[in-house]
Amino acid sequence: xxxxxxxxxxxxxxxxxxxxxxxxAFLLFMAFLNVVKSGNxxxxxxxxxxxxxxxxxxxxxxxxxxxxxxxxxxxxxxLATWAGLVANTAAVAHRWYEAGHPPFASLYEMLxxxxxxxxxxxxxxxxxxxxxxxxxxxMPVAIVAVVLMQLLRSEVRPLVPxxxxxxxxxxxxxxxxxxxxxxxxxxxxxxxxxxDRMKTETFLAATSVFTVGIYAAILTRxxxxxxxxxxxxxxxxxxxxxxxxxxxxxVTIPDxxxxxxxxxxxxxxxxxxxxxxxxxxxxxxxxxxxxxxxISILLQTLALIFFxxxxxxxxxxxxxxxxxxxxxxxxxxxxxxxxxxxxxxxLLYLLLLWRREDLEKLLPDADALDRIxxxxxxxxxxLLTLMIAAGAYWANRAWGSYWSWDPKxxxxxxxxxxxxxxxxxxxxxxxxxxxxxxxxxxxxxxVMFTFFGVTYLLPGLHAYA
Amino acid sequence: xxLRSAFRKIWQTLSSIKTGVILIISxxxxxxxxxxxxxxxxxxxxxxxxxxxxxxxxxxxAAGLTDVFHARWFIAxxxxxxxxxxxxxxxxxxxxxxxxxxxxxxxxDGFRKALPTQALIPIKHEESGLSAAxxxxxxxxxxxxxxxxxxxxxxxxxxxxxxxxxxYIVHASLLLIFLGGIVDALYGWRGFLTLTPGATGSQIxxxxxxxxxxxxxxxxxxxxxxxxxxxxxxxxxxxxxxxDGGREVEQKEIxxxxxLVYRGVRFYQASYGRTGKLDRLIVxxxxxxxxxxxxxxxxxxxxxxxxxxxxxxxxxxxxxxDFVVEGGHVYTRSNDIENPAVHxxxxxxxxxxxxxxxxxxxxxxxxxxxxxxxxxxxxxxxGYFTGLEVSHEPGQWAVWAGVxxxxxxxxxxxxxxxxxxxxxxxxxxxxxxxxxxxxTANRNRDAFQDKFKRLAGQxxxxxxxxxxxxxxxxxxxxxxx
Numbered sequence: 001x002x003x004x005x006x007x008x009x010x011x012x013x014x015x016x017x018x019x020x021x022x023x024x025a026f027l028l029f030m031a032f033l034n035v036v037k038s039g040n041x042x043x044x045x046x047x048x049x050x051x052x053x054x055x056x057x058x059x060x061x062x063x064x065x066x067x068x069x070x071x072x073x074x075x076x077x078x079l080a081t082w083a084g085l086v087a088n089t090a091a092v093a094h095r096w097y098e099a100g101h102p103p104f105a106s107l108y109e110m111l112x113x114x115x116x117x118x119x120x121x122x123x124x125x126x127x128x129x130x131x132x133x134x135x136x137x138x139m140p141v142a143i144v145a146v147v148l149m150q151l152l153r154s155e156v157r158p159l160v161p162x163x164x165x166x167x168x169x170x171x172x173x174x175x176x177x178x179x180x181x182x183x184x185x186x187x188x189x190x191x192x193x194x195x196d197r198m199k200t201e202t203f204l205a206a207t208s209v210f211t212v213g214i215y216a217a218i219l220t221r222x223x224x225x226x227x228x229x230x231x232x233x234x235x236x237x238x239x240x241x242x243x244x245x246x247x248x249x250x251v252t253i254p255d256x257x258x259x260x261x262x263x264x265x266x267x268x269x270x271x272x273x274x275x276x277x278x279x280x281x282x283x284x285x286x287x288x289x290x291x292x293x294x295i296s297i298l299l300q301t302l303a304l305i306f307f308x309x310x311x312x313x314x315x316x317x318x319x320x321x322x323x324x325x326x327x328x329x330x331x332x333x334x335x336x337x338x339x340x341x342x343x344x345x346x347l348l349y350l351l352l353l354w355r356r357e358d359l360e361k362l363l364p365d366a367d368a369l370d371r372i373x374x375x376x377x378x379x380x381x382x383l384l385t386l387m388i389a390a391g392a393y394w395a396n397r398a399w400g401s402y403w404s405w406d407p408k409x410x411x412x413x414x415x416x417x418x419x420x421x422x423x424x425x426x427x428x429x430x431x432x433x434x435x436x437x438x439x440x441x442x443x444x445x446x447v448m449f450t451f452f453g454v455t456y457l458l459p460g461l462h463a464y465a
Numbered sequence: 466x467x468l469r470s471a472f473r474k475i476w477q478t479l480s481s482i483k484t485g486v487i488l489i490i491s492x493x494x495x496x497x498x499x500x501x502x503x504x505x506x507x508x509x510x511x512x513x514x515x516x517x518x519x520x521x522x523x524x525x526x527a528a529g530l531t532d533v534f535h536a537r538w539f540i541a542x543x544x545x546x547x548x549x550x551x552x553x554x555x556x557x558x559x560x561x562x563x564x565x566x567x568x569x570x571x572x573x574d575g576f577r578k579a580l581p582t583q584a585l586i587p588i589k590h591e592e593s594g595l596s597a598a599x600x601x602x603x604x605x606x607x608x609x610x611x612x613x614x615x616x617x618x619x620x621x622x623x624x625x626x627x628x629x630x631x632x633y634i635v636h637a638s639l640l641l642i643f644l645g646g647i648v649d650a651l652y653g654w655r656g657f658l659t660l661t662p663g664a665t666g667s668q669i670x671x672x673x674x675x676x677x678x679x680x681x682x683x684x685x686x687x688x689x690x691x692x693x694x695x696x697x698x699x700x701x702x703x704x705x706x707x708x709d710g711g712r713e714v715e716q717k718e719i720x721x722x723x724x725l726v727y728r729g730v731r732f733y734q735a736s737y738g739r740t741g742k743l744d745r746l747i748v749x750x751x752x753x754x755x756x757x758x759x760x761x762x763x764x765x766x767x768x769x770x771x772x773x774x775x776x777x778x779x780x781x782x783x784x785x786x787d788f789v790v791e792g793g794h795v796y797t798r799s800n801d802i803e804n805p806a807v808h809x810x811x812x813x814x815x816x817x818x819x820x821x822x823x824x825x826x827x828x829x830x831x832x833x834x835x836x837x838x839x840x841x842x843x844x845x846x847x848g849y850f851t852g853l854e855v856s857h858e859p860g861q862w863a864v865w866a867g868v869x870x871x872x873x874x875x876x877x878x879x880x881x882x883x884x885x886x887x888x889x890x891x892x893x894x895x896x897x898x899x900x901x902x903x904x905t906a907n908r909n910r911d912a913f914q915d916k917f918k919r920l921a922g923q924x925x926x927x928x929x930x931x932x933x934x935x936x937x938x939x940x941x942x943x944x945x946x
Contacts, residue, residue, distance in 0.1 A: 400856040407500040
């Protein structure tokens with residue numbers, strides 16, 4: 001605090017910090033009142049709520065930096081992240097104690113562990129590697145994850161026989177650490193590209209391609225007459241509705257499909273405009289492309305809002321069964337993540353577009369980032385190796401086979417091969433800089449597919465996460 | 466082109482990094498295909514036919530894409546990967562071994578000129594310089610040795626020379642894992658065995674339908690399930706006894722994640738369920754003529770007859786687990802006990818009449834009204850079975866050994882650096898002596914630069930303190946002996 005007062009701050013600088021500070025205090029006070037009423041101070045829900053408040057404050061300050069370029073925001077954002085991590089640790093400890101096992105047994109518990117790891121790694125990256133702006137990326141992700149957790153079943157579920165093993169904890173811990181390290185290397189590779197003077201329009205094209213990919217995946221749920229399919233929700237049992245063993249019941253939300261198609265066109269527009277600008281060598285189209293990104297963010301937010309509203313209320317018909325069935329946000333965690341992820345990626349692009357010079361001043365130089373990316377992958381790769389080995393050993397004890405070419409196993413092996421490729425190219429071929437960064441980004445894309453794509457798009461034994 | 470040069474060319478291609486990368490990419494593409502295209506071993510034939518048109522399915526089958534991971538060309542690809550690893554290692558190993566086995570302790574002129582990390586420190590005379598270097602190296606944790614040169618000494622220190630071999634350890638471990646996999650693919654087997662309590666089995670059914678027997682028998686002495694309050698399974702257990710040569714040699718209660726292992730064969734608790742077969746039916750029987758009488762409780766197994774009184778007897782004729790009535794007959798829809806029905810035959814010795822009683826009373830088929838006894842079902846004890854996954858995987862030890870070796874190898878590759886330092890006194894033309902200090906590291910070069918700077922600084926500190934010490938001792942000797 002003393003240091004901050006010693007600094008000269010513009011009026012807008014103090015305003016945001018004071019606002020965020022007051023909001024945090026207010027929300028905590030309200031929570032405290034509520035807690036006093038119910039008499040349950042240190043419940044897991046309260047601790048998680050406190051963590052959410054602090055992460056939200058940190059996120060606001062990081063993004064506030066993005067808009068106003070005030071340096072001191074970073075410091076307070078860091079403090080807020082610390083506070084959130086403390087609350088989060090308490091929540092994890094509480095959950096562990098209540099459940100009798102580490103939090104790895106359901107999607108809710110996995111998100112809890114993931115958010116904790118994310119906050120911890122943000123602080124490590126800031127202190128150890130001096131990359132102070134990484135919170136701009138990680139805190140909003142943490143906020144989304146905690147919000148998602150509010151929608152999911154949170155009761156302590158007892159473990160089914162296959163999950164009752166120490167090797168489960170070992171395998172999942174290694175997986176979380178490995179994926180977090182890969183995520184970090186992705187963020188660092190992106191920062192390298194910024195420092196390596198990659199053109200802003202290339203980032204535009206990449207963001208657009210990513211968003212188009214998301215909406216293409218979302219549109220696999222498009223039904224012929226404009227409806228949008230989601231999984232039905234069993235309100236009594238608080239779980240997805242099943243037709244028969246392993247087969248989910250899908251309902252169709254009318255007209256939502258058309259909206260998604262419209263938004264798909266909107267997110268494809270910047271890419272088209274970029275292509276035109278690139279091939280016709282006409283700068284004016286680039287300006288139009290940037291405006292199109294702004295419009296696409298608005299439309300994506302619209303799609304998100306409509307999805308939220310429709311999913312929460314209403315009963316919808318199904319193609320596979322008679323009658324009307326309800327759905328819930330908890331039934332479509334991946335669609336929700338995809339929609340939020342698209343908005344988030346586009347917002348980050350705008351941050352780059354508006355604040356590039358300030359970001360370049362705050363980040364280490366390109367060479368340093370290249371080396372740090374390599375070092376991060378040197379941590380991620382052994383973790384990936386151990387994760388696969390632990391998974392194989394556990395599978396051997398549970399199902400009698402250490403490798404059955406199950407899609408999740410196979411894609412984990414593919415991820416391993418891609419990072420092995422990165423290391424080979426770097427060590428023996430001396431690939432540095434841009435090519436190494438692209439490889440690191442490719443690696444993370446494969447990690448994301450292994451984590452989300454396999455569960456969501458492909459069938460198999462890995463039903464748990 | 467002669468045979469020798471042809472072989473040379475093949476060897477060069479096989480051991481090149483480019484080949485390695487192309488092979489890795491091929492494995493990635495075909496493995497990904499194997500996760501996206503439905504694979505026959507895991508998918509039911511009807512689902513395959515529903516997912517692909519007949520023409521597409523014929524094409525996929527012919528190309529082996531419906532069972533990628535067992536297709537010959539995929540196995541050949543994996544063999545090629547192994548060969549390329551072996552070739553690349555063999556090609557580069559001799560050099561690495563020479564480097565490892567013969568440390569370069571005395572750097573010559575050309576080497577000294579070309580080394581990127583070096584420093585030149587002016588010294589008074591050779592001996593003080595060398596001993597300062599030795600002390601400095603010691604403070605850094607390195608053990609140094611004196612090397613004899615043509616007409617002077619030099620100092621050499623190194624650490625973790627094994628790090629030069631690290632990459633070969635990693636690749637060897639990968640080959641070990643592949644070897645384990647191949648052994649299991651050729652000599653391993655797995656299948657399923659279902660046992661009910663009291664039953665003995667020594668044969669399993671494999672995925673392709675074939676049977677495989679093992680040279681001993683397994684007897685199930687009991688099996689059970691514990692559930693949580695909401696019904697989800699908590700624990701499946703089976704008490705198993707191994708009978709080898711007719712004798713009981715081993716006993717174990719197994720649960721999921723904790724198998725029984727005997728002579729390399731592993732028995733895993735995989736599942737548990739009801740057999741759909743009736744063990745016993747418990748029913749209360751009251752004579753129609755005296756309904757207030759306390760009912761008799763009868764326990765019947767299938768086809769068993771029990772006497773109700775001197776004249777009447779009842780037999781459990783049929784047990785239908787999931788009944789459905791069609792065309793005046795009772796059929797079972799499935800083997801799951803969803804909708805059970807029992808058929809009792811009540812016979813009278815005196816009159817010879819036979820009444821077909823059905824519980825529940827199925828209209829049009831049951832003749833419950835004409836029965837001299839009323840029956841009330843009390844309990845249906847069904848049989849339970851335990852599902853055991855049985856496997857024999859002799860190659861797994863190579864796989865685990867390979868994993869451990871790879872962990873060691875990767876630790877060395879990423880975190881253990883081979884450090885080398887030299888200190889050589891050099892004379893420039895004008896008669897002044899300087900200490901040439903040089904160093905190399907095979908990894909973490911930026912951390913090494915810091916270490917080298919510290920070493921150079923430390924050497925200078927040692928030289929200064931030596932001068933100060935000698936001055937002091939001189940002063941002391943001058944002052945008063």
